[in-house]
Amino acid sequence: MEIGIVGKPNVGKSTFFSAATLAPAEIANYPFTTVEPNRGVAYIRAACPHVDIGKPCNPNNALCENGVRLVPVDMLDVAGLVPKAHEGRGLGNQFLDDLRQASALIHIVDASGGTDFEGNVCPPGSHNPVDDVNFLEDELAHWISGIIQRGWEKVARKAELEEVPIEKALHEKLTGLGFTEPQIHLAIRDSYMDVKPTKWTKEDTLRLGRNMQLRGKPMVIAANKWDVAPKENIDALKALEGRIVVPTSAEFELALRKAAKAGIIDYIPGAPEFTVKEGSKLSAGQTKALDKIAELMKRGGSTGVQQCVEETVRKLLNLIVVYPVEDETHWTDKKGNVLPDAYLIPRGSTAKDMAFKVHTDLGKNFIRAINARTKMVVGHDYEVKDNDVLKIIARA
Ligand SMILES: Nc1nc2c(ncn2[C@@H]2O[C@H](COP(=O)(O)OP(=O)(O)OP(=O)(O)O)[C@@H](O)[C@H]2O)c(=O)[nH]1
Ligand SMILES: [Mg+2]
Incomplete structure (x- = not known):
């Protein structure tokens, strides 16, 4: 099981990735910090049955802490995507090939509205994060349709001649992209494709690309930088139809996980609060930062990062x-x-x-x-x- 982290540059993808996995990743306040993908392991929480049988467990592929089984999911953080990446802008979209095995995507959006389409810092609130949702979905559709279109004529002609079901031909063509035949079948149906694949136009395959993304690379939206985002931006993202949106502060979650690792605080990822360990000597700056984090958690129930990963696995993928x-x-x-x-x-x-x-x-x-x-x-x-x-x- 692999989850891909996507979004335009400088929105906090690597911060989110690092917070969720505690794997090191370069983080900086400028676009295209990440070029090569980062890989790590995140966990979702499950009530461990060892509690029911009253014996400690011996987990192989997972951890267990206080009756909570942490089940691993692989996570991949890639470079930022800009509008018209499919025409080669920014770093292009070739790097999306790294996401071939991803079963789902988390789209990190800068909900503060403080980064433009290219990921450059702009006055907070001057960019509408809702626009980022549309552009990213469009780029993903172009990515998939671009792969379909490469040499399509030949594939389509052969499929028609040999009367091979088109989902089978497409499945073969897209081997390694992680789509199943039933997913392709449903996407073709959703897209009202002509029964004759030789008649498919560029627009048709773009529509198909979008539906294939919905079926095979479904997405949760992380409304990130929640700590500095105006409420109306969060509300506007949450109001988007047919999408799962989770407000997150990747920066706060990363700070908490690092503080817990350093033994300064007790914190279980996803928990609504943390406690400062007795004897921890905090600087004035640290105290102030932790107070700010506690305030957001009180307001929102958590930093949102762990919830976002779990909603992706539990709600979106229904695992x-x-x-x-x-x-x-x-x-x-x-x-x-x-x-x-x-x-x-x-x-x-x-x-x-x-x-x-x-x-x-x-x-x-x-x-x-x-x-x-x-x-x-x-x-x-x-x-x-x-x-x-x-x-x-x-x-x-
Ligand atoms: N306030 C706030 N800042 C954040 C948050 N998450 C990330 N940032 C900041 O946003 C900037 C970009 O973070 P990165 O994680 O490098 O962003 P990215 O999307 O991986 O960027 P690229 O790799 O360049 O595409 C950094 O200055 C982070 O500290 C957040 O939740 N709140
Ligand atoms: Mg990055």
Whole structure:
């Protein structure tokens, strides 16, 4: 699972990335600070079933703190995108190829309105952040349609001649872009494409590109720089139809995570508050900065960064967390590790889908599963629930 961070230059993409992952990234108040992508691991929180069985867990691919399982998601921070990047402006849009494997995107918007389209600092409030949403979606549509258009005539002619379903031909053409055939099928339907792909015009493929982005690279908007953003800008972004918008202060979240790492404060990412550790010696500047952060958290419930990551996984992608085990009595793997693995799978997945997620062979040879909580046997079509613990039985 990978989430890509996108947006115009200088809006706080790397700050958000660094706050969410604690991976180092260069941050500066000018455009195009980031050229090469930054990669890191963020986490989403889930109630760990180890609490239900009353034994500490031994997580393999995740951490667990005080009964909260932290399930990893990969995160990628890329260079800034400017209007007409598809025509080569700024750094162009070739670098978006790094986002091929991303299942979802977080669009960082400077909600303070203090950066223009190119990412240059401008008087706060002089730029309308709502305009950034439209331009970025348009650039992403151009990116996808540009890839479709490259050598399309040949592909379309061949598909028509050999009567290959067009979603299949497109899927092949876009191999590696991370789109599934069903997503492509739905995007074609949403775009009212001509049944004859040789008749598709540039405008048609642009419409298709937009719908493919909606289906295959859906997006959450982070209304960033919340700490300095006028309320009307946040409200205007929140009022955008059909989009999930989360106000964030990446700068504050990064400060908190760094202070927690340095042992100055106690802070769990996503929590509504933090406490200064006893014996921490704070400078006047630090106290002032922490007071400002506390004030925003009181007003908004948190800095928003962790919420934004979790809304992307939970609400936008509608993923749930499940735990496969080998032993349904002790909730362990073969070696006796308690609840070693946590997997993210789409809500609505079946026990067999989950088996495939763990291992292709386990999916292919699936016989049945056992719900470790109820000890009930469930079949291949059992719909897996969030927080389920399942033993999968397969032919050897
Ligand atoms: N006030 C405030 N400033 C922020 C916030 N997030 C980032 N910044 C500042 O915005 C500037 C740009 O931050 P970066 O993280 O480098 O932005 P970027 O989008 O990665 O920029 P490029 O890599 O150049 O595209 C820096 O001065 C940050 O300190 C925030 O939440 N609030
Ligand atoms: Mg950057």
